[in-house]
Amino acid sequence: MSTSPIKEVKPDDPELIEVIDLYQKRDKIYTRAFKGIYRNFRIIGGAVLFILYFGTVWLPWGDRQAILFDLPARQFHIFGITFWPQDLMLLSALLIICAFGLFFITVLAGRIWCGYTCPQSVFTWVFMWAEKITEGDRNKRMKLDKTEMGFNKFRRKFLKHTIWLFVSLATGITFVGYFTPINELVADLAYGAANPWAYFWVAFFALATYGNAGWLREQVCIYMCPYARFQSVMFDENTLIVSYDPHRGESRGPRKRGSDYQAKGLGDCIDCQMCVQVCPTGIDIRDGLQYECIGCAACIDACDNIMEKMNYPKGLIRYTTENSLAGKATKILRPSLIGYLSALLIVSGFFSYTLLTRVPVTLEISRDRNTLYNETSRGTIENVYMLKIGNMDQHDHPFKITISGVPGMKLTEDTEVVVPTGEVKMVPVRLELSPDKITSRNMTFHFKVVSQDGEHLAATQESRFIAPTDPVRLK
Numbered sequence: 001m002s003t004s005p006i007k008e009v010k011p012d013d014p015e016l017i018e019v020i021d022l023y024q025k026r027d028k029i030y031t032r033a034f035k036g037i038y039r040n041f042r043i044i045g046g047a048v049l050f051i052l053y054f055g056t057v058w059l060p061w062g063d064r065q066a067i068l069f070d071l072p073a074r075q076f077h078i079f080g081i082t083f084w085p086q087d088l089m090l091l092s093a094l095l096i097i098c099a100f101g102l103f104f105i106t107v108l109a110g111r112i113w114c115g116y117t118c119p120q121s122v123f124t125w126v127f128m129w130a131e132k133i134t135e136g137d138r139n140k141r142m143k144l145d146k147t148e149m150g151f152n153k154f155r156r157k158f159l160k161h162t163i164w165l166f167v168s169l170a171t172g173i174t175f176v177g178y179f180t181p182i183n184e185l186v187a188d189l190a191y192g193a194a195n196p197w198a199y200f201w202v203a204f205f206a207l208a209t210y211g212n213a214g215w216l217r218e219q220v221c222i223y224m225c226p227y228a229r230f231q232s233v234m235f236d237e238n239t240l241i242v243s244y245d246p247h248r249g250e251s252r253g254p255r256k257r258g259s260d261y262q263a264k265g266l267g268d269c270i271d272c273q274m275c276v277q278v279c280p281t282g283i284d285i286r287d288g289l290q291y292e293c294i295g296c297a298a299c300i301d302a303c304d305n306i307m308e309k310m311n312y313p314k315g316l317i318r319y320t321t322e323n324s325l326a327g328k329a330t331k332i333l334r335p336s337l338i339g340y341l342s343a344l345l346i347v348s349g350f351f352s353y354t355l356l357t358r359v360p361v362t363l364e365i366s367r368d369r370n371t372l373y374n375e376t377s378r379g380t381i382e383n384v385y386m387l388k389i390g391n392m393d394q395h396d397h398p399f400k401i402t403i404s405g406v407p408g409m410k411l412t413e414d415t416e417v418v419v420p421t422g423e424v425k426m427v428p429v430r431l432e433l434s435p436d437k438i439t440s441r442n443m444t445f446h447f448k449v450v451s452q453d454g455e456h457l458a459a460t461q462e463s464r465f466i467a468p469t470d471p472v473r474l475k
Contacts, residue, residue, distance in 0.1 A: 026219065027282070028145075029217070029218060029279075029280070029281070029282040030138045030141050030142050030277075031128060031138065031277065031278055031279070031280055031298075032137060032138040032274070032277040032278050032302075033132055033137050033138070034274075034278045034298060034301050034302045034305065035301065035305065036297075036298075036300065036301020036302070036304060036305065037301065038296070038297035038298070038300055038301050039298070039301050041116065042115070042116050042125065042296065042297075045116045045117055045122075046116075046122045046125060046126070049117060049119075049122055050122070050126075053174065054170070054174055057174050057177045057178055057182050058177075058182060061077075061079055061080070062080075062394075064077060064181065065077075065177075065181065065182055065183075066078075066079050067079070067178060068178065068179075068181065069178055069179050070179075071179060073422065075422065077394075081355075082360070082392065082393070082394050084392050084422075086362065086390075086392070087358075089354075090351065090354060090355065090358075093347055093350060093351040093354070094351060096347050097344065097347050097348055097351060100340055100343045100344040100347060101344055102227075103234060103340045104337065104340040104341055104344055106231055106234045106235075106239075107234050107235075107236070107239060107336050107337045107340060108239070108240065108332075108337060109239070109240040109295075109319075110231075110235065110239050110240055110241040110242070110295045111231060111293070111294050111295035112295055113227075114221065114227070114228075114294035114295055114296070115294045115295040115296030115297060116296070118294075120212060120213070120220050120221065120225070121221075121280075121294060121296065123167075123171070123209060123212070123213035124212075124213045124217050124218075124280060125280075126167060126213070127164055127167070127213040127214050127217075128280070130160055130163040130164060130167070131160055134156050134157075134159040134160040134163065135156045135157075135160060138277060144156065161214075164210055164213075164214045165206070165210060167209070168206040168207070168209040168210040168213075168214075169202070169206045171205060171206065171209045172201070172202040172203065172204070172205035172206030172207075172208075172209065173185065173186065173189065173202055173206075175201070175202075175205045176198055176201050176202050176205070180198065185198060189202070217280070218280055218281040218282060218292070221281060221292065221294055222281060222291075222292050228291050228292075228294075229291070231291075232291060234336070235289075236334070236336070237321060237322040237323045237326075237328075238321050238322075238323055238330050238331045238332065238334060239321060239322075240319050240320070240321060241289055241293075241295065241319070241320070241321065241322070242285060242293060242295055242297055242299065242300060242317065242318075242319060243285070243288075243289065243317070243318065243319075243320050243321075243322075243325055244269075244275075244285050244286040244288075244316065244317050245315070245316055245317070245318070245320075245325060246286070246325075247325070248267055248268050248316055249267045249268050249269035249286070249316050250267045250269065251265060251266055251267055252266070252267065252269040252270070252271040252286075253266045253269075253270070253271055254270055254271060254272075255270060257309075257310055257311070258311070268307070268310075268312050268313075268316050269286070269316060270306065270310065272306055274299075274302040274303065274305075274306055275299035275302050275303050275317060276299075277302070278298040278299060278301070278302040279298060279299055280294070280296065280298065281293065281294060285299045285317055289322075297319065299317050300317050300318055300319070303316050303317040304317075359457060359458065359459060360391070360392035360393040360457065361389070361390065361391060361392065361393070361397075361399075361449065361451070361457045361458065361459040362388070362389070362390035362392065362424070362459060363387065363388070363389055363390075363447065363449055363459035363460070363461045364387070364388040364390075364461070365385055365386070365387055365388075365447055365461050365463045366385065366386045366388075367383070367384070367385055367386075367463070367464075367466075368383070368384035368385065368386070371384075372466040373466050373467060373468065375468075376432060378432075379434075379435065380432040380433060380434050380435070381432065381433050381434075381435060381438065381467050381468065382412070382430055382431065382432045383430070383431050383432075383465050383466060384428065384429070384430050384431075385428070385429045385430075385431070385447075385463065386426060386427070386428055386429070387401065387426070387427040387428075387429050387447065387449075388424050388425070388426055388427075389417065389419050389424065389425050389427060389449055389459075390419070390423075390424040390425075391419040391420065391421055391422065391423060391424075391425075392422070393421060393457060394421055395421055396418060396419070396420045396421055397418070397419060397421075397451040397452075397453055397457060398416060398417070398418045398451065398452045398453060399416070399417055399418075399419060399449040399450065399451055399452065399457075400415055400416050400449070400450050400452050401415045401416070401417070401427070401429065401447065401448070401449055402415065402447075402448045402449075402450065403431065403445055403446065403447055403448070404445065404446050404448065405443075405444060405445030405446050406433065406437070406443050406444075406445045406465060407437060408433055408434055408437035409431055409432075409433045409437070409445060409465065410431070410432060410433075411429060411430070411431060412430040412431070412432055413427075413428065413429050413430050416452070429447075431465060433465060433467070435467075438467045438468075440467070441466065441467050441468070441469055442464055442465075442466060442467075443464065443465045443467065444462060444463075444464055444465075445462075445463060445464075445465055446460055446461065446462055446463070447460065447461050447462075447463055448460045448461075
């Protein structure tokens with residue numbers, strides 16, 4: 001039994017207990033429309049991504065669509081190349097390239113990916129555009145939400161949600177179309193003849209798009225996206241980020257255009273709140289670097305417009321580095337950046353070389369495990385092999401089997417075989433060699449399969465011919 005003194009603990013006074021609610025109700029963000037060079041970059045980038053996403057699935061390529069991930073057949077068709085489960089190494093390399101590419105661009109230029117090319121951001125901007133053309137700009141939307149439901153409000157809301165649902169449905173159908181022929185999918189969906197799983201996945205991705213881009217928006221970036229949480233560890237003082245220049249902007253305050261504001265102790269920031277009103281995550285960039293900032297530069301465009309109207313130099317909010325803001329030199333080449341770039345180049349080089357030298361024919365050889373060799377009635381030595389010829393091309397091919405490396409060795413079986421596309425054919429092969437041609441007990445030679453239809457597909461594998469210990473006795 002413990003002999004330590006026992007201290008009586010009394011609960012605190014209930015009146016002094018402060019209850020903290022961890023749930024914070026979301027305040028709806030009404031973003032203001034704006035113009036600027038970074039907005040144009042984002043529109044161009046988003047348009048290119050939309051064309052790629054919605055276009056490639058409809059682009060015909062031979063007897064199928066350009067990109068088709070045929071899971072039942074275990075074939076990934078990407079334009080003129082077909083990938084098989086054996087090409088999993090290439091897929092792994094591609095994912096590694098994407099990861100190192102993201103790390104590299106984050107160390108160099110912050111969250112450029114989030115602001116310009118992330119699907120969540122791109123679809124959110126499209127949904128915000130639909131919101132603007134149906135309900136008006138920021139002030140009109142705020143006023144509309146405060147009014148009672150009437151014909152005008154119902155009509156605008158109905159149009160907005162119709163556009164949202166149309167884009168979402170198109171997104172869902174397109175996504176499923178990457179895994180099943182899109183022409184057949186659309187026809188089956190229209191006539192109610194599609195597979196039940198097709199309906200499920202179309203509805204799932206349509207609702208995911210509608211919910212994420214229409215309702216959740218910045219909450220996906222702030223609370224759900226893991227990249228927002230760990231990207232800060234890749235930042236340093238030389239990373240390009242969206243920043244407000246406090247040395248130039250402070251102290252803030254309104255003033256008349258053309259007035260001598262510096263005589264009043266004011267900086268260039270007129271405290272108009274435009275940078276806050278255009279921010280899709282609702283933050284004030286003047287409070288410094290925040291993990292909610294997706295680096296979209298909307299605040300830069302808005303601030304530059306105000307600076308231009310006030311006849312002030314642009315760049316109060318700009319892409320810059322912490323070192324630059326502190327008056328120090330910015331180092332572009334630094335160990336972390338060089339490391340990510342080196343890894344990116346190495347893996348990209350390996351991926352490119354493997355892809356360019358990839359031959360869609362595989363050849364595997366296994367020896368007969370029952371006997372090392374046989375002595376035939378003709379007095380020759382015979383070895384038996386099993387060849388596995390895989391045709392990973394998109395067409396059937398006739399292959400001819402040849403051997404090389406040992407003079408006098410010959411095939412005793414049919415040397416031509418047709419392998420259908422996507423199949424692996426087992427071919428038993430017998431080789432025989434006259435005893436007077438045997439030079440050692442273990443002789444190395446090569447099997448080779450070559451297509452006979454002009455496609456010049458070939459694969460070579462090394463193997464061994466086993467002979468008796470003392471072949472001289474057979475002469």
